Amino acid sequence: MGRQRVVDEMRRRDVDVLVLGREGNARAVSGAHRLFLAGERAFAPGCVVVAETAAVHVLSVTDFGVPSDANLYPPSWNPAVVVERVAGLPGVASARRVGVDGLTPLFETLLAGALPEAELFDGESLMRTARRIKSPDEVDQIRGAAVVAASTIAVALDGAARGLDDNGVKAVAMEAMAAEGTTTAAFEPLIARNGDSVTVAIGVLRDGWEADVTRTAPRRDRPDELDAAIARCRAGAAVAEIGARVHGVGCGYEVLTPDERLEPGMVLSVSVAGGGDTVLVTDGDPDVLTLT
Amino acid sequence: MDAEGVDVVVLCGENNVAYATGYAAPSQEPARASATRTVALVTTTGVRLLTPAPLDFEDGARELAAAVSDYPGTLAIDQYPSMLVRSTLANRSPVDARPLLAAAKFVKTPDEVAALRKAQRINERAMDEVLPAVQPGVRDTDLSALFFRQIFEMGATGNTVDPIWNVVPMSLADAPFTFTGHLPFPLPAVGRVLEKGDVIFNDAGIDFNGWASDFGRTWYVGTDPDANQRSQFEHYLEIVAACLAAIKPGATAWDVAVAARDANGGERPWFPHLYLSHGIGTDSAELPFCGTDLGEEVESQVVLEAGTVLVLEPVVWEDGRGGYRAEEVVVVTEDGCEPLTDYPHAPYG
Numbered sequence: 049m050g051r052q053r054v055v056d057e058m059r060r061r062d063v064d065v066l067v068l069g070r071e072g073n074a075r076a077v078s079g080a081h082r083l084f085l086a087g088e089r090a091f092a093p094g095c096v097v098v099a100e101t102a103a104v105h106v107l108s109v110t111d112f113g114v115p116s117d118a119n120l121y122p123p124s125w126n127p128a129v130v131v132e133r134v135a136g137l138p139g140v141a142s143a144r145r146v147g148v149d150g151l152t153p154l155f156e157t158l159l160a161g162a163l164p165e166a167e168l169f170d171g172e173s174l175m176r177t178a179r180r181i182k183s184p185d186e187v188d189q190i191r192g193a194a195v196v197a198a199s200t201i202a203v204a205l206d207g208a209a210r211g212l213d214d215n216g217v218k219a220v221a222m223e224a225m226a227a228e229g230t231t232t233a234a235f236e237p238l239i240a241r242n243g244d245s246v247t248v249a250i251g252v253l254r255d256g257w258e259a260d261v262t263r264t265a266p267r268r269d270r271p272d273e274l275d276a277a278i279a280r281c282r283a284g285a286a287v288a289e290i291g292a293r294v295h296g297v298g299c300g301y302e303v304l305t306p307d308e309r310l311e312p313g314m315v316l317s318v319s320v321a322g323g324g325d326t327v328l329v330t331d332g333d334p335d336v337l338t339l340t
Numbered sequence: 341m342d343a344e345g346v347d348v349v350v351l352c353g354e355n356n357v358a359y360a361t362g363y364a365a366p367s368q369e370p371a372r373a374s375a376t377r378t379v380a381l382v383t384t385t386g387v388r389l390l391t392p393a394p395l396d397f398e399d400g401a402r403e404l405a406a407a408v409s410d411y412p413g414t415l416a417i418d419q420y421p422s423m424l425v426r427s428t429l430a431n432r433s434p435v436d437a438r439p440l441l442a443a444a445k446f447v448k449t450p451d452e453v454a455a456l457r458k459a460q461r462i463n464e465r466a467m468d469e470v471l472p473a474v475q476p477g478v479r480d481t482d483l484s485a486l487f488f489r490q491i492f493e494m495g496a497t498g499n500t501v502d503p504i505w506n507v508v509p510m511s512l513a514d515a516p517f518t519f520t521g522h523l524p525f526p527l528p529a530v531g532r533v534l535e536k537g538d539v540i541f542n543d544a545g546i547d548f549n550g551w552a553s554d555f556g557r558t559w560y561v562g563t564d565p566d567a568n569q570r571s572q573f574e575h576y577l578e579i580v581a582a583c584l585a586a587i588k589p590g591a592t593a594w595d596v597a598v599a600a601r602d603a604n605g606g607e608r609p610w611f612p613h614l615y616l617s618h619g620i621g622t623d624s625a626e627l628p629f630c631g632t633d634l635g636e637e638v639e640s641q642v643v644l645e646a647g648t649v650l651v652l653e654p655v656v657w658e659d660g661r662g663g664y665r666a667e668e669v670v671v672v673t674e675d676g677c678e679p680l681t682d683y684p685h686a687p688y689g
Binding site: 070071072081083084085086087088090091109110111112113120122124125129148149150151152153154156168169170171172173176218219220223224225226229230231232233234235236238251253258295299300301302303305 | 354355369370371377419423424434435479484487492516518613615
């Protein structure tokens with residue numbers, strides 16, 4: 049599971065504590081389901097991982113949506129109080145190497161004051177490594193999101209084919225996604241028109257896990273270039289060799305660098321002009337999760 | 341900026357960029373928003389927007405640092421998207437842009453109030469279509485579906501908050517654990533089927549060209565309110581009236597909280613982990629906050645001005661009999677305040 053991979057990576061890199069502000073990181077390591085807000089937020093200490101105890105601590109007023117193997121610490125509107133609570137978690141006060149996935153001038157000052165012996169450094173690269181390869185359970189979560197993305201785009205393309213404008217396509221797509229029980233989008237429908245053809249990209253976030261798919265109405269067939277790119281998504285290939293726009297998919301968007309080599313268990317969003325899919329890299333042929 | 345002696349402000353937060361430049365980022369999950377962010381460099385003479393390579397990597401951090409090097413002098417920043425950005429800007433010794441931003445955002449211009457009003461109207465018209473569907477047998481997520489259909493048809497540029505249709509118990513003993521002992525509001529929709537007699541606290545917020553709305557009401561599923569519920573609503577109106585009477589230029593955030601508390605027999609009529617009231621702008625919740633755990637010392641320093649926008653969200657709670665919660669958006673005027681919310685309290689009118 050996510051927590052064990054993160055703790056293993058912390059021990060490998062000699063990291064004592066991670067203080068995480070990014071919701072995707074908190075979700076990946078704790079499984080906590082907190083209220084979704086679109087857009088990015090400034091860093092605040094929303095989740096803490098301690099290598100020594102292998103414990104995950106989640107900032108939340110309630111245990112609703114927080115797995116029972118995660119611990120809670122309560123929120124406050126006073127940032128100094130939140131940092132005091134973080135410093136009071138078992139194993140934090142004695143930490144020397146503390147990774148963070150962002151910072152603000154205020155939290156930098158407060159963390160330095162509360163943990164005077166600690167060195168703050170980039171914890172995001174550690175999280176990126178730990179989250180890169182998905183477990184079978186995590187792939188199943190992404191498969192679940194892919195099913196919703198596929199049914200949502202069918203509705204969006206029907207809408208485009210019967211002449212809805214961009215707002216109308218967005219409206220029926222978001223409605224269809226929520227009617228499937230998923231009320232959060234990875235991104236709201238992206239629509240591009242070229243003559244009579246309408247390209248729609250759908251990204252859903254189901255229980256915190258993303259899948260996205262792009263198709264073009266009215267033809268709906270997938271571009272040959274897309275199949276060719278997906279065929280190159282094999283273990284050992286570099287991201288740059290795929291010949292498409294590529295990013296990682298998990299608890300939201302993951303940046304991949306061009307020279308990064310694919311490994312089994314990575315999940316990619318692969319897109320070209322007019323089409324895109326969510327693809328699992330395997331030991332053999334790539335598995336297109338959004339073809340259902 | 342002049343007041344703070346700052347030469348250039350680096351804004352990495354999308355709501356701050358929207359506030360300072362009018363550039364509204366697309367509505368998307370946080371990690372995608374981070375990786376594709378547009379940064380604003382603001383000086384007293386102009387604004388420069390740039391969309392660097394992802395700032396979690398050296399390339400992006402260096403690109404941002406190079407752009408910033410065009411602007412000498414004192415640099416303020418709202419947040420460091422990554423520690424790499426922190427490192428590459430270290431030689432500039434950045435100061436915190438937050439006080440400067442907070443001061444600027446505290447008072448809305450008439451255009452900004454108009455933008456908030458527009459967002460609020462879209463949100464409210466969408467709820468016109470949702471309310472009749474609040475019936476036994478419907479799922480909470482079905483209400484979100486209806487809401488989305490409406491807001492996007494009306495041109496909303498984003499849905500900001502996963503819509504909340506929080507079925508609340510009559511007794512706190514039947515609620516999930518909280519540190520405060522009060523309700524764990526807000527809980528997200530989970531596909532729960534609504535039943536006759538359920539009481540819902542709803543809460544929703546959309547984005548219109550970078551500006552936020554905030555909507556909250558209490559709805560009864562398949563029943564008319566009983567005498568207790570009616571009296572809870574009447575009491576809610578008394579608390580709101582007390583707040584509205586207190587809101588005027590020169591009043592402090594603490595004054596508003598005290599007015600609500602006094603109208604509630606000395607008990608705080610709001611969720612203790614939240615607040616009585618928050619501001620709204622390009623952020624769905626921003627200064628001023630009234631009734632937080634920051635308390636009198638901080639909140640009595642926060643003085644309302646004409647153009648400050650507040651969202652009141654008092655909660656009436658009678659343990660064993662449930663409660664009533666709603667939200668009223670108001671803008672401070674020269675001699676008091678006026679509502680931006682224009683929505684009835686069904687089924688009371």
